[in-house]
Amino acid sequence: MNMKPTATVASLLPFPSPLQSLIRDSPTDHDSSTTSALHSLAIQIVHNLQHQHFWTHLHIHTHSPVTNAPLPRPLISGLPPQRLYIHPDEQIELVKSADRARKAAAKAKAEKDATGEDSAAAASLDVKAAPEREWVLPTRLSEKWTLRRLAEIFDAVSLVPPAPATESEEGNALNGDVSDQNLVRENPWRTTKRVVLATADTDSTVVYYIMQDGLVKPRQN
Amino acid sequence: MAPDSTLVSEPFPISRVAGRYLLFDVDVMMHARRAYNICGVHIGTVPNLSQQNVFLGIPLELQPEEARVLVEQGHAYIVDDAEAHRNGFIHMSREERLSYVKAMDEQGLELTKETVKRAEERSDQVLRNKGLKGKGAKNDPSSASTVSDDKSDRADETLFDSAPVEPASARASAKKLDPTYVTPTTSYPPLKSPGDAEHILPNVPKSYPLFRYLHSRGYFTMPGLRFGCHYSVYPGDTLRFHSHYLATGMDWDEEFELLDVIGGGRLANRVKKAYLIGGEEKGTEQADDDGQVDGVTNIAPVRAFSIEWAGL
Structure with a gap:
């Protein structure tokens, strides 16, 4: 007799959203409510990054890659579709090299013209910055933070997130961009730890801010 | 003629008047600015045109943090001006x-x-x-x-x-001939320049460790009221550079709202700067108490985080 009313209530409920079913279906260790709350938050951020910002190679870390100790909260690492952060000094270098490339192309074109071949379209300044893997710190707007807790997060992360072995192989097999991954690791301009602060509001809006360890001069945006 | 800042003898006095730290000597102002990155704020205006606040002159008001840094480093000392005048004139022979x-x-x-x-x-x-x-x-x-x-x-x-x-x-x-009556406009003379007898340390807000850290790194600072922060931080003289950071200092275990970080980051990004939060790093919560007593000798490291909009 009890079953019937609940069944009708369940049928009246709207169909769960993809995000809700994703969180519900995710395998969590239900040891405490706080860790699972933070875990579902991480899943929500991953969902947002994957489907709204087209990030790839997303991975939720529960242990620090530096110390292997459990993290205060799950962190996310992932690869944005284009470079998320370019240090102003690096930007100057990139523009300079792009300008050199453009001049070389123009020169080659002029030589071609001299030989009588058709001229291609005018070369434009093509700044190439390969995307880099980023750390993402999922937070809720209602949380309060302290400098100590922020420092704990920064102490636990590495300069560049470790590429998950299986996923990176998959990615390379799919895209064939082996050089891309190498470039990321060798970027000499990435000298300070940075974490993308992802803050979710109750209406599931997520805002992203880049946090860097120490004094880093602002970009010339 | 440009004033010569090499004539300034150290430590130089900083007058404390009604809780404000003031410099009255142009040479000293230039010296503090050139040698120690201390800008202060000019607050002197024309007495009969006190509404005009665009071209302000001497005296120069120092933030308590600026005065404190100068005193801690032994470049200056604080003179309680009212007390110095009272004592000086009463005990004048x-x-x-x-x-x-x-x-x-x-x-x-x-x-x-x-x-x-x-x-x-x-x-x-x-x-x-x-x-x-x-x-x-x-x-x-x-x-x-x-x-x-x-x-x-x-x-x-x-x-x-x-x-x-x-x-x-x-x-x-x-x-x-009757002598014209001259109104004296300086206190030194007739008073002798007071020495550093009292060793007053200016009281500073909790954002002071961040200020000291930025100052030690060669940054110039101005008050951050216009940007809703504690300090706007310049990489060089404020007349030559735009500021790089909007800095807010806090205690190591002080709780802050993420909304403040987002708001600060958003505003800073809008004006081509970075928002900076930082404070004095403390080890365990029990061991903090000693650090405050002799702040000069025992300087805890300061940790700061720069925040910029990610553009997502």
């Missing part, structure tokens, strides 16, 4: 007082003589322009153009026995 009054009188007399002399010259000039001979011209032996006239004049005047009048009248005018 009779001889000192009289000699100062005498000096002021002499100064006033000089001023009067100067004024009288200029007035006479002016009237002479006017009389000469009108083709008349001024009375003062006779008294002036250096005026070469009227030498021959004077001689003939004197020859005439001796007939009437008026020659001896001139020196007498000159003496009389010097005697009846």
